[in-house]
Amino acid sequence: MNTKQKKKKKKKKKKKKLEVILVCYHGNLAKLNTSWFNDNPGRRFFGCKKFGSGFQKLCRFFSWFDTPLTSRSQIVLLGLLKKVRTFENARRRERKT
Numbered sequence: 001m002n003t004k005q006k007k008k009k010k011k012k013k014k015k016k017k018l019e020v021i022l023v024c025y026h027g028n029l030a031k032l033n034t035s036w037f038n039d040n041p042g043r044r045f046f047g048c049k050k051f052g053s054g055f056q057k058l059c060r061f062f063s064w065f066d067t068p069l070t071s072r073s074q075i076v077l078l079g080l081l082k083k084v085r086t087f088e089n090a091r092r093r094e095r096k097t
């Protein structure tokens, strides 16, 4: 039987992480951003490096990194975000007075 031999074999190969290099239409490396829009809270996406910088022309490169949220987790996340924002607003009001 070969079972003993099989058990002795150690996995020497390290599992390489799947690396995907995405390049936007500018030819720059795409940047991983996190969406905080209500449709996709906390979902990560690759976008143009200049995304959100407000300078120079953006290209329309866009690619989701995370899989879509289930409707359940979306509801939970939105509920939590709402709480955070409520607390933040309350703190701001406290500072002012």
Ligand SMILES: [Zn+2]
Residues within 6 Å of the ligand: 024, 025, 026, 027, 028, 048, 049, 050, 058, 059, 060, 061
């Ligand atoms: Zn770009």
